[in-house]
Amino acid sequence: xxxxxxxxxxxxxxxxxxxxxxxxxxxxxxxxxxxxxxxxxxxxxxxxxxxxxxxxxxxxxxxxxxxxxxxxxxxxxxxxxxxxxxxxxxxxxxxxxxxxxxxxxxxxxxxxxxxxxxxxxxxxxxxxxxxxxxxxxxxxxxxxxxxxxxxxxxxxxxxxx
Numbered sequence: 001x002x003x004x005x006x007x008x009x010x011x012x013x014x015x016x017x018x019x020x021x022x023x024x025x026x027x028x029x030x031x032x033x034x035x036x037x038x039x040x041x042x043x044x045x046x047x048x049x050x051x052x053x054x055x056x057x058x059x060x061x062x063x064x065x066x067x068x069x070x071x072x073x074x075x076x077x078x079x080x081x082x083x084x085x086x087x088x089x090x091x092x093x094x095x096x097x098x099x100x101x102x103x104x105x106x107x108x109x110x111x112x113x114x115x116x117x118x119x120x121x122x123x124x125x126x127x128x129x130x131x132x133x134x135x136x137x138x139x140x141x142x143x144x145x146x147x148x149x150x151x152x153x154x155x156x157x158x159x160x161x
Contacts, residue, residue, distance in 0.1 A: 030111070036076075040077055044077055044082060047097045053086060053096035055088065055091070077103065082100055083099055083103055085098075
């Protein structure tokens with residue numbers, strides 16, 4: 001029986017999923033140092049690294065996770081006093097999220113451990129190749145997000161672009 005070639009996008013998804021698992025192993029010590037669940041750490045990072053204070057929905061859209069998942073992690077981070085909310089002048093109910101000083105410290109401590117883990121792998125990796133791959137994945141993500149937004153507009157309006 002002849003094997004059918006794998007669909008390229010499915011192969012890419014498989015490789016990215018496997019890569020994510022390997023990278024999580026590399027950075028396990030940094031993740032453990034936060035004392036947070038993986039999604040809590042992801043949300044804290046999203047807030048700290050955001051240029052402007054984001055909302056729960058914005059983080060969810062950016063990361064491709066349901067708002068409810070982000071909200072649970074956010075609630076835990078607020079209870080731990082690592083995040084705080086602020087009024088959003090653009091929306092009555094969608095509060096803005098900001099890291100507290102303790103949240104920024106927690107992020108910086110984990111980031112320092114993460115930099116050490118990354119440095120231990122730089123001998124194995126070519127920086128230019130990593131930059132190229134990151135740029136290509138970023139561009140691919142942008143195209144996928146554009147496609148999904150267009151598909152969502154079609155679904156909402158029933159019209160085609």
